[in-house]
Amino acid sequence: MAELVIKEVTKAFNKGTINEKTALDDLSLTLEKGDFVTVIGSNGAGKSSLLNAIAGLWPVDKGRIWLAGQDLTGLPDYQRAALIGRVFQDPMLGTAASMTIEENLALAAKRGMRRGLKKALTYQRRKQMKEELAKLGLGLENRLITPVGLLSGGQRQALTLLMAIYQEPQLLLLDEHTAALDPKTGEVVLKLTKNIVESLKLTTIMVTHNIKDALKIGNRTIMMHEGRIVLDISGPQREQMTTEDILRLFAETSGSQFSNDRMLLVQ
Amino acid sequence: MFINLNLLLGATELGLIYAIMALGVYLTFRTLDFPDLTVDGSFTLGAAVSAVLIAGGHSPWLGLLLAPVAGILAGLATGVLHTRFKITPLLAGILTMTALYSVNLRVMGKANVPLLGLPSIYDTLARSGIPEKYAVLAFGVGCVVLLVFLLYWLFQTELGLALRATGDNETMIKSLGINGNSMKLLGLGLGNGLVALSGAAIAQFQGFADMSMGIGMIIAGLASVIIGEVLLGSRSLLRVLIAVVGGSVVYRVIIAIVLRLGFQATDMKLFTAALVVLALTVPQFRGKQEYDSLRR
Ligand SMILES: Nc1ncnc2c1ncn2[C@@H]1O[C@H](COP(=O)(O)OP(=O)(O)OP(=O)(O)O)[C@@H](O)[C@H]1O
Numbered sequence: 001m002a003e004l005v006i007k008e009v010t011k012a013f014n015k016g017t018i019n020e021k022t023a024l025d026d027l028s029l030t031l032e033k034g035d036f037v038t039v040i041g042s043n044g045a046g047k048s049s050l051l052n053a054i055a056g057l058w059p060v061d062k063g064r065i066w067l068a069g070q071d072l073t074g075l076p077d078y079q080r081a082a083l084i085g086r087v088f089q090d091p092m093l094g095t096a097a098s099m100t101i102e103e104n105l106a107l108a109a110k111r112g113m114r115r116g117l118k119k120a121l122t123y124q125r126r127k128q129m130k131e132e133l134a135k136l137g138l139g140l141e142n143r144l145i146t147p148v149g150l151l152s153g154g155q156r157q158a159l160t161l162l163m164a165i166y167q168e169p170q171l172l173l174l175d176e177h178t179a180a181l182d183p184k185t186g187e188v189v190l191k192l193t194k195n196i197v198e199s200l201k202l203t204t205i206m207v208t209h210n211i212k213d214a215l216k217i218g219n220r221t222i223m224m225h226e227g228r229i230v231l232d233i234s235g236p237q238r239e240q241m242t243t244e245d246i247l248r249l250f251a252e253t254s255g256s257q258f259s260n261d262r263m264l265l266v267q
Numbered sequence: 268m269f270i271n272l273n274l275l276l277g278a279t280e281l282g283l284i285y286a287i288m289a290l291g292v293y294l295t296f297r298t299l300d301f302p303d304l305t306v307d308g309s310f311t312l313g314a315a316v317s318a319v320l321i322a323g324g325h326s327p328w329l330g331l332l333l334a335p336v337a338g339i340l341a342g343l344a345t346g347v348l349h350t351r352f353k354i355t356p357l358l359a360g361i362l363t364m365t366a367l368y369s370v371n372l373r374v375m376g377k378a379n380v381p382l383l384g385l386p387s388i389y390d391t392l393a394r395s396g397i398p399e400k401y402a403v404l405a406f407g408v409g410c411v412v413l414l415v416f417l418l419y420w421l422f423q424t425e426l427g428l429a430l431r432a433t434g435d436n437e438t439m440i441k442s443l444g445i446n447g448n449s450m451k452l453l454g455l456g457l458g459n460g461l462v463a464l465s466g467a468a469i470a471q472f473q474g475f476a477d478m479s480m481g482i483g484m485i486i487a488g489l490a491s492v493i494i495g496e497v498l499l500g501s502r503s504l505l506r507v508l509i510a511v512v513g514g515s516v517v518y519r520v521i522i523a524i525v526l527r528l529g530f531q532a533t534d535m536k537l538f539t540a541a542l543v544v545l546a547l548t549v550p551q552f553r554g555k556q557e558y559d560s561l562r563r
């Protein structure tokens with residue numbers, strides 16, 4: 001079986017009200033181990049909902065999800081976390097601001113494991129943290145006891161990324177994790193992401209608002225619209241694709257203009 | 268002399284015993300970021316359990332040990348109301364507090380259980396060689412040192428880290444595989460266990476338990492936590508725990524002095540409420556995001 005199998009998943013919000021909104025519409029997607037998939041689409045296309053459905057933020061209305069041979073469908077989010085690493089768009093969401101860098105990492109080191117009354121920070125663990133932090137190249141290895149709240153958005157996002165992979169996950173979910181950063185910092189975090197995912201060969205889904213990045217990074221790109229996947233490209237077809245092609249294809253399949261407020265900002 | 272040694276000793280004794288309660292309040296309000304109003308009820312519950320056991324001829328130490336068990340159950344009740352039945356923290360606490368009013372009356376059988384002439388933990392300490400005058404102080408210091416040490420240790424364990432993170436960022440803890448509901452139950456249980464322990468020690472100190480002794484306890488606890496953090500800061504974990512204890516002692520000293528000035532004991536609730544309002548509105552505090560949940 002493939003690494004990640006999403007089969008005919010549907011999710012609607014505010015069902016039965018005038019605000020009813022189908023975020024995921026009978027969506028199916030299969031990822032092989034080591035796939036690095038980028039996801040693009042207009043605002044409200046269901047990109048975040050796709051990641052939330054996999055992470056188990058809420059139960060889906062219909063369909064099933066398997067990861068690494070395990071049926072995730074009925075599991076709550078905190079149980080799925082044993083297999084899944086996440087980085088959110090908002091740098092505030094991925095770390096505990098009042099706790100230090102080493103405490104945040106110690107929390108991440110036990111992702112999905114039983115937490116007991118053992119000392120969370122040992123000499124050995126600190127040593128390992130320093131080595132891992134040094135790889136980020138941000139000098140955080142010398143600031144283990146700094147409260148995370150004092151870090152910049154980019155630093156926090158890089159730390160969240162490290163936390164997400166500290167215990168190697170079966171699947172890494174990145175939801176526009178550079179969108180809230182200034183372009184230069186976003187670039188740095190994106191490069192880090194690429195290095196980490198490629199060196200660990202992590203199965204990854206990355207939502208981005210930047211079509212150029214989406215085509216450049218990873219080995220496969222999907223485009224979403226109204227809760228469905230309307231384009232799924234990889235291999236040579238993807239290599240020849242340009243941003244203009246994507247915009248044209250989008251207009252053809254959806255009958256509307258590709259519109260993403262964050263995309264406009266970067267072009 | 269206006270402020271004499273006896274006033275200070277008395278206030279310190281009270282401050283240390285109430286510090287146990289303040290540590291419990293710190294655990295729920297600050298660590299867990301859960302404004303838990305169970306406290307008024309669980310404090311009285313601890314006093315009631317302890318008093319009834321002593322009045323029934325049991326050892327005062329048994330009374331001291333079983334009180335926190337009852338307090339833990341009270342905290343868990345609030346926790347279940349919140350986590351399982353999705354009731355807001357404030358209302359969940361008020362519901363348990365209200366229910367506890369009846370429970371406490373059932374436990375005590377009447378509105379007031381006098382312990383006059385019955386043994387207390389302080390008597391047994393005095394008999395074991397500690398000078399009688401300092402028996403309460405000895406218990407207070409010993410108990411508080413032990414609890415501060417235990418909490419400090421807990422906060423640095425894997426479980427303790429998860430507990431602290433739950434009060435900081437619920438999205439994050441879930442993404443790291445921590446069950447936030449379990450953490451809330453743990454924190455509420457421990458917090459109210461401490462509060463009930465404090466209630467038991469106070470009942471034995473004053474020689475009675477009565478229905479109204481828990482009224483306003485949550486605000487007194489909050490005042491202690493805030494005074495401590497203003498005076499001693501919250502730079503490190505150990506420091507903030509010590510600050511809470513210090514805050515409790517300072518608060519009792521302030522109360523003793525205010526009483527000396529001629530105010531009535533019944534005026535103290537108004538005074539304490541005003542103190543908390545003042546503390547939350549002074550400029551140096553306004554910017555503190557830790558207190559966001561207490562402000563709108
Ligand atoms: N928790 C929720 N409650 C109600 N509606 C929701 C919820 N989450 C998503 N939606 C709705 O579902 C639709 C899809 O939202 P989603 O966040 O998945 O879009 P997106 O592709 O991530 O968009 P964006 O580019 O703006 O981030 C939207 O119409 C959104 O309003």
Ligand SMILES: [Mg+2]
Nearest residue numbers: 047048049175
């Ligand atoms: Mg989104």
